[in-house]
Amino acid sequence: xxxxxxxxxxxxxxxxxxxxxxxxxxxxxxxxxxxxxxxxxxxxxxxxxxxxxxxxxxxxxxxxxxxxxxxxxxxxxxxxxxxxxxxxxxxxxxxxxxxxxxxxxxxxxxxxxxxxxxxxxxxxxxxxxxxxxxxxxxxxxxxxxxxxxxxxxxxxxxxxxxxxxxxxxxxxxxxxxxxxxxxxxxxxxxxxxxxxxxxxxxxxxxxxxxxxxxxxxxxxxxxxxxxxxxxxxxxxxxxxxxxxxxxxxxxxxxxxxxxxxxxxxxxxxxxxxxxxxxxxxxxxxxxxxxxxxxxxxxxxxxxxxxxxxxxxxxxxxxxxxxxxxxxxxxxxxxxxxxxxxxxxxxxxxxxxxxxxxxxxxxxxxxxxxxxxxxxxxxxx
Ligand SMILES: Cc1ncc(COP(=O)(O)O)c(C=O)c1O
Numbered sequence: 001x002x003x004x005x006x007x008x009x010x011x012x013x014x015x016x017x018x019x020x021x022x023x024x025x026x027x028x029x030x031x032x033x034x035x036x037x038x039x040x041x042x043x044x045x046x047x048x049x050x051x052x053x054x055x056x057x058x059x060x061x062x063x064x065x066x067x068x069x070x071x072x073x074x075x076x077x078x079x080x081x082x083x084x085x086x087x088x089x090x091x092x093x094x095x096x097x098x099x100x101x102x103x104x105x106x107x108x109x110x111x112x113x114x115x116x117x118x119x120x121x122x123x124x125x126x127x128x129x130x131x132x133x134x135x136x137x138x139x140x141x142x143x144x145x146x147x148x149x150x151x152x153x154x155x156x157x158x159x160x161x162x163x164x165x166x167x168x169x170x171x172x173x174x175x176x177x178x179x180x181x182x183x184x185x186x187x188x189x190x191x192x193x194x195x196x197x198x199x200x201x202x203x204x205x206x207x208x209x210x211x212x213x214x215x216x217x218x219x220x221x222x223x224x225x226x227x228x229x230x231x232x233x234x235x236x237x238x239x240x241x242x243x244x245x246x247x248x249x250x251x252x253x254x255x256x257x258x259x260x261x262x263x264x265x266x267x268x269x270x271x272x273x274x275x276x277x278x279x280x281x282x283x284x285x286x287x288x289x290x291x292x293x294x295x296x297x298x299x300x301x302x303x304x305x306x307x308x309x310x311x312x313x314x315x316x317x318x319x320x321x322x323x324x325x326x327x328x329x330x331x332x333x334x335x336x337x338x339x340x341x342x343x344x345x346x347x348x349x350x351x352x353x354x355x356x357x358x359x360x361x362x363x364x365x366x367x368x369x370x371x372x373x374x375x376x377x378x379x380x
Pocket of ligand 1: 164187
């Protein structure tokens with residue numbers, strides 16, 4: 001059994017993917033070819049933003065967005081501590097300071113009450129200038145953008161939606177990757193919409209940001225590539241990856257999202273009496289980048305993970321350490337009480353196999369095996 005079965009997806013989409021790869025090879029347009037333009041058009045249409053700009057990966061996408069706003073040393077950028085390192089890494093890379101905010105343990109997303117408190121604290125201290133909030137749509141679940149936008153407006157901050165895992169989620173029918181002043185996603189193979197290498201994209205309604213981003217992703221180009229007007233990056237999506245993503249996007253829209261939701265509902269129905277299952281607030285839809293449960297203790301998790309492994313059921317721990325506990329941030333000064341939820345979640349979370357090519361029997365088998373192991377551990 002695979003945790004995410006990309007081979008099964010390829011079997012289904014093989015003809016279209018192979019044909020697109022061949023057409024890129026035939027065209028000889030390996031960079032910025034027609035498939036890239038077509039993909040950007042289709043992605044913007046799907047997400048519902050005026051512009052989509054593809055780039056080399058989801059980390060670069062975040063960095064490019066921060067470069068649009070000239071984020072630099074002395075600036076504070078508010079990020080959840082419970083996320084993948086990229087979200088904070090790009091802030092540090094630009095010399096700015098990430099401020100880590102606790103997680104809401106029910107949604108796994110940034111705690112908006114603590115976010116507001118963290119911004120007020122930085123303002124009171126007066127050492128850094130608050131500039132940006134980067135909410136993450138963790139595990140496919142959109143963050144609480146209504147509250148985040150209110151807080152951002154109150155403190156006059158930019159919102160950069162890190163939708164690396166969120167592509168496909170919705171709030172009241174509005175798609176993830178449309179909630180930030182700039183939003184980003186990742187096409188890393190294991191993501192809800194993944195390519196066969198690295199890839200990423202940015203989304204915005206702003207013409208000004210769009211113009212800057214098209215320059216920043218190609219070495220800060222001006223009117224053409226050898227006219228360099230600012231410091232930029234080399235961060236383009238190659239045409240082969242765009243050719244692979246086009247049929248995958250179609251499948252994502254046609255049936256994959258529906259299947260992800262079907263299997264997530266089945267897991268929840270089977271498991272909700274035994275473990276804490278993911279909570280999707282009213283009006284929201286997750287794209288289920290991960291299906292993550294909470295167990296009672298770290299010891300219980302170790303036991304379950306080992307037992308499931310023996311039954312050939314792969315599981316993952318996303319994430320074993322919140323960012324404020326990573327050694328790269330060992331000098332980060334924080335109050336334990338302000339970050340206690342994410343420390344707890346990191347100890348008891350467990351992600352189960354989730355992809356659209358599962359079937360109901362397999363989900364039944366995984367859930368029932370988990371329940372069996374829990375009963376053994378809990379002696380019930
Ligand atoms: C929340 C989050 N942000 C950013 C990234 C970075 O994306 P990429 O791997 O494409 O650089 C990831 C990838 O795992 C992610 O999960």
